[in-house]
Amino acid sequence: GVDMPDMSTTGDDDTAEEEVDPVSLVDDSERRRHEKGKEVIDGRDQITLRARLSETGRDFDIHVSKSDTVRNIIRKLACEASLPTEKKIRIAYMGKMLKDNQPLEIQGWQTGHVVNALVFNRE
Template sequence: MDSQTVTGTSDIDAIAAKLEAAERGNLDGSKDSSNEEKAKEVKGKAPVPKDAVTVRCRLSDRGDPDVVVLLGRSQRVSALAQRIRDETDVPSKAKIRIAYLGKILDEKLTLLDQGWKEGHVVNALVVGVYS
C-alpha cells in the first residue's frame, strides 16, 4: 500500500474532515475569493462571462491568420493581452500592447470604454525580447 491508499473508516473520516474544513474556509473567505477573481482577471484567466464578445486580433510579429479570442464586455485590455498570450506562442518576455485605430489602448480600461466596435480588428503589437 502507498500513502494515497485509504485503509479504514478512520482514514475516511479524516479525509472528510479535511474536505469540510477546506469548504468552510472557502465560504468564510469570500473576501479572499474576490481578490482571487481580480488576480485571475489581471492574468487573463478569469472565466469568460455570458456577455462575451469575440475580438479579432492581428499580431504584429507574424503573417499568420488573425487570433480570435473571447473577452467579457467588462474585462480590461490587460485581460485581452493575456488571452492572446495564452492562445499563441508569444514568448513570456515579450510585451503585448493593444492598438485600435492608430492609438495604443490603456490596459486599465475596457475595449468598449475606448471606442472599440464589435467586429473591428485590434492590433496586438508584440514588443520585447525574443528568446
C-alpha cells in the same frame, strides 16, 4: 480480433485513478482562481475579439467579456498565441495605443473590429 488491453485488471486501475485525479484537481482550482477575480460573466457579455499579431500577421480570435480590461485581453492573447514571456503585447486600435487598465469598449472599440496586437521585446 484486436487485443484490447483489459481495463478491468485488478490492481492496475487503482493506479490509473490516482494519476487522473490530481490533474483534474489542479485544473479545477486553477479554473476557480481564474473565475474568482472576475465579476459573474453574463453570457451576452461574451464577444469574440480578433487580434492581428504584428509579428506574424496572424489573426487570433479570443473570447473575452465586454468588461474585460485590455490587460486581461492581452493575457489571453499571449496565451492563445503562445508568446514567450519576454514578449510584451500592446493593443492598438485605429492607430491609437489602448490603455491597459480600461475595457476596449470604453476606448471606442466596436464589436467585430480587428485590433492590432503589437509585439515588443521586453526591455
